[in-house]
Amino acid sequence: MNFDQARFSRDDEYEPLLSEKDSTTVEVDSEGVLPDDLTRDELTLPALSEPQLARHYTRLSQMNYSVELGPYPLGSCTMKYNPSFTEDVAADPNAGVHPDRSDRTIQGTLGLLHGLQEYLADIGGMDAVTLQPPAGAAGEFTGILVAKAYHESRGDDRSEIIIPSSAHGTNFASAAMAGYDVVELPSDDDGRVDMEALDAAISEETAALMLTNPNTLGLFERDIVDIAEMVHDAGGLLYYDGANLNALLGRARPGDMGFDIMHYNVHKTFATPHGGGGPGAGPVGVVEELAEFLPSPMVRETAAGYEQYEPESSIGKVHGFAGNWLVLVKAYAYIARLGDAGLADASAKAVLNANYLASQIDLEVPYGPFHHEFAATSGDRDAADVAKRMLDYGVHPPTTKWPELVSQAMLTEPTEVEDKASLDDLAHAFNAAYADSDEALETAPTKTSARRIDQVSAARNPRLSWQALGDDE
Amino acid sequence: MTAGNGRRAGSPYAPHTDADEEAMLDAVGADSAEELFDIPDEVRFDGEFGVSGTDEQELRNVMADLFSRNEELTEFLGRGHHAHYVPALVDDLSRRSEFLTSYTQYQPEIAQGFLQVLFEYQSMLVELTGLPVANCSMYDAATALAEAALLANRLRRGASGHRVLVPEHLHEGRLGVLENYLDGAEMEIGEYPMDDGAVDVEVLADLVDDETVMVYAETPTVRGVIEERLADIGDLAHDNDALFCLGSDLVALALLEEPASVGADVVVGEAGALGLGTAYGMGLGIFATREEYLRQVPGRLVGVSEDSADMRAFTLTLQTREQHIRKERATSNICTNQAWVALRTAMHMAWLGPDRLVGLAERAVTDARDLAARLDELSGVKAPLYDRHHFREFVVRTDQPAPAITNDLAGRGFAVHALDDHHLQVCITDANADAADGLVAAFEEVI
Numbered sequence: 001m002n003f004d005q006a007r008f009s010r011d012d013e014y015e016p017l018l019s020e021k022d023s024t025t026v027e028v029d030s031e032g033v034l035p036d037d038l039t040r041d042e043l044t045l046p047a048l049s050e051p052q053l054a055r056h057y058t059r060l061s062q063m064n065y066s067v068e069l070g071p072y073p074l075g076s077c078t079m080k081y082n083p084s085f086t087e088d089v090a091a092d093p094n095a096g097v098h099p100d101r102s103d104r105t106i107q108g109t110l111g112l113l114h115g116l117q118e119y120l121a122d123i124g125g126m127d128a129v130t131l132q133p134p135a136g137a138a139g140e141f142t143g144i145l146v147a148k149a150y151h152e153s154r155g156d157d158r159s160e161i162i163i164p165s166s167a168h169g170t171n172f173a174s175a176a177m178a179g180y181d182v183v184e185l186p187s188d189d190d191g192r193v194d195m196e197a198l199d200a201a202i203s204e205e206t207a208a209l210m211l212t213n214p215n216t217l218g219l220f221e222r223d224i225v226d227i228a229e230m231v232h233d234a235g236g237l238l239y240y241d242g243a244n245l246n247a248l249l250g251r252a253r254p255g256d257m258g259f260d261i262m263h264y265n266v267h268k269t270f271a272t273p274h275g276g277g278g279p280g281a282g283p284v285g286v287v288e289e290l291a292e293f294l295p296s297p298m299v300r301e302t303a304a305g306y307e308q309y310e311p312e313s314s315i316g317k318v319h320g321f322a323g324n325w326l327v328l329v330k331a332y333a334y335i336a337r338l339g340d341a342g343l344a345d346a347s348a349k350a351v352l353n354a355n356y357l358a359s360q361i362d363l364e365v366p367y368g369p370f371h372h373e374f375a376a377t378s379g380d381r382d383a384a385d386v387a388k389r390m391l392d393y394g395v396h397p398p399t400t401k402w403p404e405l406v407s408q409a410m411l412t413e414p415t416e417v418e419d420k421a422s423l424d425d426l427a428h429a430f431n432a433a434y435a436d437s438d439e440a441l442e443t444a445p446t447k448t449s450a451r452r453i454d455q456v457s458a459a460r461n462p463r464l465s466w467q468a469l470g471d472d473e
Numbered sequence: 474m475t476a477g478n479g480r481r482a483g484s485p486y487a488p489h490t491d492a493d494e495e496a497m498l499d500a501v502g503a504d505s506a507e508e509l510f511d512i513p514d515e516v517r518f519d520g521e522f523g524v525s526g527t528d529e530q531e532l533r534n535v536m537a538d539l540f541s542r543n544e545e546l547t548e549f550l551g552r553g554h555h556a557h558y559v560p561a562l563v564d565d566l567s568r569r570s571e572f573l574t575s576y577t578q579y580q581p582e583i584a585q586g587f588l589q590v591l592f593e594y595q596s597m598l599v600e601l602t603g604l605p606v607a608n609c610s611m612y613d614a615a616t617a618l619a620e621a622a623l624l625a626n627r628l629r630r631g632a633s634g635h636r637v638l639v640p641e642h643l644h645e646g647r648l649g650v651l652e653n654y655l656d657g658a659e660m661e662i663g664e665y666p667m668d669d670g671a672v673d674v675e676v677l678a679d680l681v682d683d684e685t686v687m688v689y690a691e692t693p694t695v696r697g698v699i700e701e702r703l704a705d706i707g708d709l710a711h712d713n714d715a716l717f718c719l720g721s722d723l724v725a726l727a728l729l730e731e732p733a734s735v736g737a738d739v740v741v742g743e744a745g746a747l748g749l750g751t752a753y754g755m756g757l758g759i760f761a762t763r764e765e766y767l768r769q770v771p772g773r774l775v776g777v778s779e780d781s782a783d784m785r786a787f788t789l790t791l792q793t794r795e796q797h798i799r800k801e802r803a804t805s806n807i808c809t810n811q812a813w814v815a816l817r818t819a820m821h822m823a824w825l826g827p828d829r830l831v832g833l834a835e836r837a838v839t840d841a842r843d844l845a846a847r848l849d850e851l852s853g854v855k856a857p858l859y860d861r862h863h864f865r866e867f868v869v870r871t872d873q874p875a876p877a878i879t880n881d882l883a884g885r886g887f888a889v890h891a892l893d894d895h896h897l898q899v900c901i902t903d904a905n906a907d908a909a910d911g912l913v914a915a916f917e918e919v920i
Binding site: 005009012013014015017018019024025026028030033034035037038039040043044045046047048050053054056057058059060061062063064065066067068069072074077079080081082083085087088089091092094095096097098099100101102104105106107108109111112119122123125134135136137138140141145148168169170172173174175176177178179180182219220222224225248250251252253256257265267271273274275276277278279280282296315316317318319320321322323324325326327333335336337338339340341342343344345346348349351352353355356359360369371387388391396397399402416417418419420423443445448449450451452453454455457458459462463464465466467468469 | 699754862
C-alpha cells in the first residue's frame with residue numbers, strides 16, 4: 001500500500017496558525033454593562049469568517065491519522081472502530097439535559113445510566129457500578145479511594161498498594177495520589193506475577209494489589225485464584241485494571257476471578273471514540289461489600305421510576321457532576337447493539353487478530369500465549385525508529401519501548417476490527433521497516449505531514465502558545 | 474454466519490469472512506479462536522449477560538424512545554455548568570473522523586492537525602488568562618481545582634501547613650472532588666465566608682496564615698456574582714506565601730478583569746460552556762499557570778519544535794512530568810483527558826471571534842440584570858438577592874416555598890433550581906434567552 005499524508009505548507013511552516021491568519025484586538029468598553037475597573041482593557045483573538053475556519057479545520061483534519069484511515073494498533077489502547085450511529089444517538093437533543101434537572105423530569109437519562117450500570121456489572125461480574133469517573137486513571141483513583149474507605153471503616157490502617165512493574169503508569173500515580181506507598185512487584189521469567197515476590201510483598205500493610213489481566217504482555221495471570229486468596233488472606237483487596245478487558249468478553253469476568261474492585265475503560269472495550277486523547281470514561285465496579293462506599297450519586301430503580309441516591313458510606317465525588325455523559329451514551333449503545341454474541345465475538349476476533357499478526361511478522365515475540373495484544377521486540381534495532389518507519393507504510397505503529405520487561409518492545413493490539421488484508425498490510429509494514437537500512441530508519445518518516453520532529457528542543461525551549469512564538473520567528 | 478434480519482451472529486464491526494478466518498487459524502495452527510484463550514477452567518465464565526443485540530435501525534428507535542422520556546423543559550439552570558448556542562460548524566467539523574477517531578499524539582509526525590488545534594486552544598487560554606502556560610485539558614472544573622491545590626502543596630512543601638481556603642459559596646461537586654483529591658496528600662480545607670454574595674475580604678484576611686498553601690476564589694461565583702475585590706484576595710494570598718487560584722469560565726474571562734492582572738497564579742474553571750452544551754454535566758477543565766510552575770503542571774502540553782526539514786512542527790512536550798514516565802512521582806495520574814472537547818471549544822471560540830465573544834459576555838451581564846429586574850417586579854419576589862453585578866445567573870428570594878415554585882414551573886415547561894425553601898437560582902444565556910418572556914409569565918402565574 002502506498003501512502004502520502006496530506007501536507008499543506010508555505011515557507012517554513014505547515015498550515016498557518018489561526019493567529020497568523022488574523023489577529024484582531026477589540027477594546028473592551030462595557031459602558032452601561034459593568035464598571036470599568038471590573039473589566040479587561042482589550043482582547044486579542046483571531047477574527048475569521050466561517051468559510052475560512054471550515055477550511056482551516058478541514059485541512060488540519062487531513063493532517064491527522066485516525067482509526068477510520070487505517071490500522072492503529074497501539075498496545076493497551078484498544079483503538080477499535082467507533083460505530084457512526086453512536087454519534088447520532090449521543091447527539092439526540094433530548095439526551096442533553098442539565099445536571100440540576102429533577103429526577104422526575106429526566107427518566108430517560110437516568111434509565112440509560114441505570115441500564116449501563118447493570119450492563120457493566122454483568123460483564124465484569126461485579127455487584128454495583130459507578131459511572132462517574134471520567135477516564136481510566138480517574139477510575140483507578142476512585143477504586144483506590146473505595147478500598148481506603150473500606151479499610152478505614154474497619155479501623156484498619158494500611159499504607160501500601162502492590163503493583164507489578166509491568167503495569168500502566170497510571171496505576172502507580174493513582175495509588176500515590178490516594179496517599180499510598182507503592183510496592184513494585186517484579187515479573188517472573190514467564191512474564192507473569194512472580195508468586196514468591198508477591199508472597200514477600202504482601203503484609204498487613206497491603207491495602208490492595210492492582211492487577212491487569214491479561215497483563216500488559218497479553219498474558220493471562222494463570223495463578224489468579226491463588227493470587228486472590230493470598231491477598232484476601234492478608235486482609236487486602238484485589239483491584240482489576242480494565243484496560244485489557246477486550247480480551248475476555250464473555251469468557252472470563254474479573255468478579256469470578258476474585259477481584260473486588262475494577263474499572264472499565266469504555267473508550268477502549270466499548271468502542272467510544274478516543275477523540276485525540278479523550279474524553280473517555282472509567283466506570284468502577286465493586287463487589288457487594290464495597291457498594292456502600294461508591295461515589296454519589298448512583299441510580300436505582302424504584303416503583304416510582306429511576307432515582308439518584310447517595311450510597312450509605314459514599315466517598316463523595318470524583319467528578320463535578322455525573323462524569324462524561326456523551327461517552328456513556330455511546331458505550332451503552334455499543335453494548336446494546338452487539339449483545340452477548342457480538343461482545344464474545346469481538347474478543348474472539350481481537351485475540352485471533354493479535355495471534356495472526358504475530359505469526360506474520362519477522363520480529364520475535366518473547367512471551368506467550370498472549371491474547372488481544374503482544375509485545376514484539378525489534379532486537380538490536382531501535383523500536384522508536386522502526387515505529388517511525390512504519391508510518392511511511394501508512395499504518396500507525398504500536399506502543400514502543402513499553403512494557404520495559406521486553407527490550408525494544410513494540411506492544412501491538414490490532415483489535416477485532418481489522419480484516420486479514422489489513423493485518424497483512426500491517427505485517428508488511430512491520431517487516432519492511434524492520435528490514436530497512438539504518439539510514440531509512442533514521443530519516444523516517446518521510447510520507448507523513450511532518451518529518452521527524454525534534455523532541456529535545458521542544459522540551460529544552462518550551463514554546464507552548466502562539467504568544468511565545470513572537471521572539472524567535 | 475447470519476442470524477435473523479440478515480445480521481451476523483457476531484460483532485457487526487469484526488469484518489472477517491469465513492475464508493479469512495480459516496486462513497488465519499491455519500496460520501496460527503489453531504482449529505478455532507477459542508483455543509487461543511489461555512484461561513484456567515476454574516475462572517471460565519459460561520453464563521450470559523442476557524443482552525440480545527439489536528439492529529442499528531431498531532436500536533436508534535429504542536434510544537430515541539428512551540430519551541423521549543426526558544421531559545422537554547426549557548432550562549434556566551446553571552450553578553457553574555452552562556450551555557451556550559453551539560454553531561453547526563462545531564458539530565460538523567469536530568465529527569470529522571480524522572479528529573474524532575484518533576488518539577493521543579504519541580507519533581506527532583502523523584498527528585500535526587490535532588496537535589495544532591490543541592496548541593491553538595492553549596494559546597486562546599493564554600490570551601484570556603494572561604498566564605503564559607495552559608495545558609490542553611483537564612476533566613472538568615472540579616478536578617482542575619483539585620489539581621491546582623495539589624500543585625500548590627507541592628510548591629509549598631516545608632510550609633507549616635497544608636490548608637486550602639475555599640469560599641462558602643462553592644458548588645458541592647467541586648468541594649466534594651477537592652476533598653477526595655486532598656485526602657491522600659493529607660491536606661485540609663478551610664472555608665471562608667461571603668458577604669452579600671461576594672468574598673468577605675476582611676474575614677478572609679484573618680483566616681489566611683502561614684499554614685495556607687492556596688486561596689481559591691471564583692468569578693462569577695456559583696451564584697452568579699461577579700467578584701469585585703480579586704486583587705485584594707490575591708494580595709492576601711501572596712502576603713502569606715500562598716498561591717492565588719482563580720476559578721472562572723471562558724466567556725466570563727473575555728469580559729472580566731484579566732486573571733494575571735489581579736495576581737492569579739493558577740486559573741481553573743469550566744471551558745465546556747463553549748462547544749459542548751449541557752451534556753448532563755460533562756465538562757472541560759481549564760488549567761493555566763505561571764511559567765515558573767511549568768514543570769509542576771498536570772496533564773498534557775503541546776509545544777512547538779522543528780522537524781528534520783526545518784519546518785515548524787507541533788509535539789507533546791515535557792512528558793517527564795507525566796505518569797507514563799514518572800509513575801508514582803508524576804504531577805498527576807491523568808492520561809486520557811478531554812482533548813476532543815477542547816477541540817470543540819477552540820472551534821467555538823474561533824467561530825465567535827473576539828467581538829462576538831465579548832458581546833456574548835456582555836449579554837451574560839445585561840440579560841441576567843434585565844431578567845432579575847423583571848422578576849423583582851413580581852410581588853413576593855426579590856431578585857437578585859445580592860446587591861452585586863451578576864454574570865448569567867442570580868439568586869431569587871421567594872415568599873412562597875421555592876420547591877413548590879420549581880414544581881409548578883416544570884408543569885409550565887421550565888426548569889429552575891431551588892437552592893432551599895425560599896431561594897431559587899435562575900440562569901440565562903443565549904441558549905434560553907428567547908424563552909425569558911415565557912418564564913416571567915409562568916413565574917407570575919405560579920407565585
